[in-house]
Amino acid sequence: MEFIREKVRHPLVVRRVHVSVVRHVVPSIRRVTLTGDELDGFTSAGPGDHLKVFLPDPGTGTLTVPEVVPDGLRRPDRGVVISRDYTPRDFRPSGARPAELDIDFVLHGDAGPASAWASRAKPGDELAIAGPRGSRPVPAGIDGLVIVADETALPAASRWLRAVGDDVATTALFDVADETVDDYLDRATARRASIEWLHREDGDDVVGALRSLGPIGERTFVVLAGEATGLVPLRRYLRHELGLPAGQVAASGYWKRGVVNLDHHAPIDPTDPD
Ligand SMILES: Cc1cc2nc3c(=O)[nH]c(=O)nc-3n(C[C@H](O)[C@H](O)[C@H](O)COP(=O)(O)OP(=O)(O)OC[C@H]3O[C@@H](n4cnc5c(N)ncnc54)[C@H](O)[C@@H]3O)c2cc1C
Incomplete structure (x- = not known):
């Protein structure tokens, strides 16, 4: 049987966010909770959704974020854009508390910038995310x-x-x-x-x-x-x-x-x- 899974498209938005809480879910997986006004309007409707996480350059600590242009994302003329794919595990829209997004990072050492960043992440650290661009139900x-x-x-x-x-x-x-x-x-x-x-x-x-x-x-x-x-x-x-x-x-x-x-x-x- 072929299943129909129409993809729902979302507008591409780059959001600057910061870490509010970090905790180990299990020893090898660190849950990073992100917050910030730019999470308003964030949507993730499909269980297999993913987003791009933009990380600071491990050498300089500078976070370089692309800009949204009509056909996608454009790298700025300066700086190194570093991104990896992650699952938006949980999103809690703003209400009595500010909006929060949880991402679970597997820690596999310092060979990768995402794992290295997550192992040291602390409240106040900045990141950017883009997406999800679409969701399949x-x-x-x-x-x-x-x-x-x-x-x-x-x-x-x-x-x-x-x-x-x-x-x-x-x-x-x-x-x-x-x-x-x-x-x-x-x-x-x-x-x-x-x-x-x-x-x-x-x-x-x-x-x-x-x-x-x-x-x-x-x-x-x-x-x-x-x-x-x-x-x-x-x-x-x-x-x-x-x-x-x-x-x-x-x-x-x-x-x-x-x-x-x-x-x-x-x-x-x-x-x-x-
Ligand atoms: C759709 C999608 C959703 C994803 N969701 C999540 C998620 O929610 N949580 C999550 O932790 N990952 C998730 N990933 C996987 C994550 O994007 C990769 O593990 C990514 O390579 C990690 O980036 P890095 O900078 O740590 O390592 P990289 O710089 O990409 O890789 C450096 C080295 O580490 C190795 N490596 C990469 N990941 C692992 C690993 N997990 N274990 C051991 N070695 C590894 C690579 O083979 C390479 O040799 C997802 C990937 C996709 C495509």
């Missing part, structure tokens, strides 16, 4: 959802679990470093799915776990997100062994080992693009 008419995600896609997975109706049987396979990550979800969200936490430290086999789910019904939607190379055998199994159509499987490489700032629009399996 939960596909209409599904009765099942299977999610396979690593740490970087736990924010999106959490949004999927909260976005689907109670009538959607949801299974999640979370491929994480070790058991310290198992506490990532709050209890109410965790109760919305049958969840298996797979630990790379123990050599747990994600492909085997997906196979052990057995046949996947035609009204079940499958979301794969995480390290791009690791998604290749999962997608091959679903598309070629189970024969699921392209529209039933959303596979998105969120990062790739050894690649800086992966372009997630590139096919995860260039020899077999959709």
